[in-house]
Amino acid sequence: MSETATATKEKEKDLLQPIYDDPGVMKGLEKLDEATIERVINQTLEAEGGARLKILVETCVHCGLCSDACHFFMSHDRDPKYAPVGKVKQTIWEMLRKKGKVSKEFLMRAVQVAHTECNLCRRCVQYCPFGIDTAHLISLTRRICHKLGITPQYIQDTAHSHSATYNQMWVKEDEWTDSLFWQEDESRDEIPNMRIPLEKEGADIYYSVIAPEPKFRTQLIYQAAVIMHEAGADWTMSSLPGWDNSDMCMFTGDLEMMGRLKRRHFEDAMRLKVKRIVMGECGHAFRSIYDTGNRWDAWESMPVTIQHSVDFFEELLRLGKIKVKTKIQEKVTIHDPCNIIRGRGLQEKLRTVVHAFCDNVVEMYPNKEHNYCCSAGGGVINCGPPHKNTRIVGNSVKADQLRETGASIVVAPCHNCHGGIEDIIHANHLGMELKFLGDIIYEHMEKPDAI
């Protein structure tokens, strides 16, 4: 083997190291043979690809205009491997071209591309002259990986948790309610008549969160409860499974489980006869209940009106339900979460809320619907420690954006964005503070009932 070939081989091995470190992928590959790979790929493409796949594949003219849209491409010196079209070439195109006769080595890279180098952020869709939905093609690749049993370990574990408990972090039913009681008790030190209403049939609002909130971000429940209380909201939370609106199954390609989760969530809200679901500051969960999971269940839109926190907070301000007491004077910048900005158009409402509480807001560019992803979304951060560096290195453009603002505070109304940006801030020594909208509102709103 020539020196160049050896060096190339070593470089590829280096690139794939996170996959080697992931038993979910490697042990899954051990069980596969060529015939199974070919059968599963072809069955999935035939049964689920349909006209949409055909159109997306045959429309692409390989112009590469999608490339500059991708933070991975921009962060890797414009390496074509990381261009959206390059990712499709390394995944679904090759499966189609070879009619499913692909090697295990190919699948290693395909899993890596699909699960850790694409956030399904859909920025590239906007830059494609034909609007080709690369995220759909990558999701289809993940679906094939799911059926082959080679999904990364940590996100697979969250999918298992969803299936067993209807929440993504193995939170048991008593732990959930007990966490709410704990936050309610804590809050009564500040607001003596504070309540987190449970199982209140006929309330206006069903407030739902993702499982990381009771698990390790309980302050968000506290803050949301205080905001609800001070706003005089008629609200409730559920004590039964269904309270978690998150959905890693959507990202692993376990669509049957995605449908089960969304059915549970919506039916739990309908059980309590609420008018709307207000959900915490999470992007992917919004995508699942507003766009993806609901449709798998055959709901054309949403069986219960869904309102993201950004939208809800803007409503509270607009209607005068909450009032600003103090404003942040430090320089603040805004990160736009893909699923609620490109996916829902909440960029102006987000700015209305941030500007209401912050005097010195500086934008990072590109922003709003042209924002760069946090590189944690799309289930990438949920693939766990082996792949952490992939998403950090793959988003130096976000680090540059953040640095250039000179801001000391970043507002990111999304859990995954928080995880991703926190890592970027830390790895790049940016020294910035990261906040949810709830953090800011809770701290700077008027609280007439507080002692």
Add this chain to the structure above:
Amino acid sequence: MKDASLWDWNPGEKEIVAYDACSGDCEWLEEPVVSPDGEKIARVAKIRDEEEAVFTLAVNGELWESTFERCWYPRFSPDSRLTALCSEMAEWTLVVDGEPWEERYGFIWDTRFAKDSGAIAAAVQQDMQYGYVKDGEPWGEFFENTNHPVMSPDGSKIASVVQTRNIPQADIFTFKEGCFSVAVNGEPWDRNFVNCWDPVFDAKGESVATTVRTSLYDYTIAVDGRAWNSRYQCMWEPRFNPGNGSVVAAGRQGGKWGMLKDDEWIWEPRFFQCWKPAFSDDGANLYAVVAPSFGRWTVAVNGKAWGEKFKQAVSDLVISPDGKRAAIIGKTDEQWGIIVDDTRWVGWFAMAYPPVFSPDSRHVGYAVERKDGQMTIILDGHAYHKDFDKAWSPVFSPDSQHVMIRCLDGGVYKRIVVPISEF
């Protein structure tokens, strides 16, 4: 079970108590629940105390003598006993009409009632082990986790999904080997599955069926621990036919949904969705919620979908006691309505509550909320002449001649008995 014919069915309005009535010094009263016989209204009460949190229940304004650190989930049993989940010294129990069960637990939740026998059960956690307690008696064996409890019709048994094996953190391989089963009164089946969901008893309480996954991709139904032979793309909750003991469940094939009976298709998979199967008591009629086209929802009876549909969603499906009629509430353009026997009644509302059939199956009533928040009762398509601040689901007299309206009206909880002929 208290005989409903002994309840006061004399026509007329009875003022039970002022909504905010409280015999003690209460800081606040929480959301009300009302008894099936309409005679009682109960609310969790926070007692004013400078030193510590003190809670109890107010029933028709009278506070229980016993007080607790916390009370939640007040619920009336079918025979109108008031239950609540209460804690003392950080230990929890269920309290019935002010009397706590003797046993204490780390936590207690999800109170369940048998329809006829008077049995009361709840999920409990003790020392991070999970099980159920019925009428004060806990299961003999507890588990690492439990979910999806169901009580047998006579209240003698509780079945639940149980986790029978420990799954170390992020151990996806142990999970895939199958760590879940179903336990009946604490005794697990002899077989594990990757997942179990939604167990259900047969009419006699002798058999249990549940939806299972045998791998991440293969769904089927297991009856008393034995899985059907075939595997399907996805399946929903099973139901026993009360007439012959067969088991049905909706299954997915080729992206469409149909109904299976004992592992054979009885409704070909042609629906965009199919769930919530429900039998008539004699097993002759099988109803289910279906979406015959994408985003259009209705009821199918023995495989044939109704013509009337809702555009957005459907919620509670209710079958008449004689099994020949059905009603479903649903939503179109953000407004709720009702379809009864494939006829959509006039009227759209901000909210609709589950339909109720009279014992003779001739009448249907349901509670609705208007856009201004006022509520009333609709009976056979006709609204009661008056709106209320709040109204609970209507209750029919056993002879089907009267309907009881339980409502908040002008700050007073009332019980109004109306002859159906005068509605």
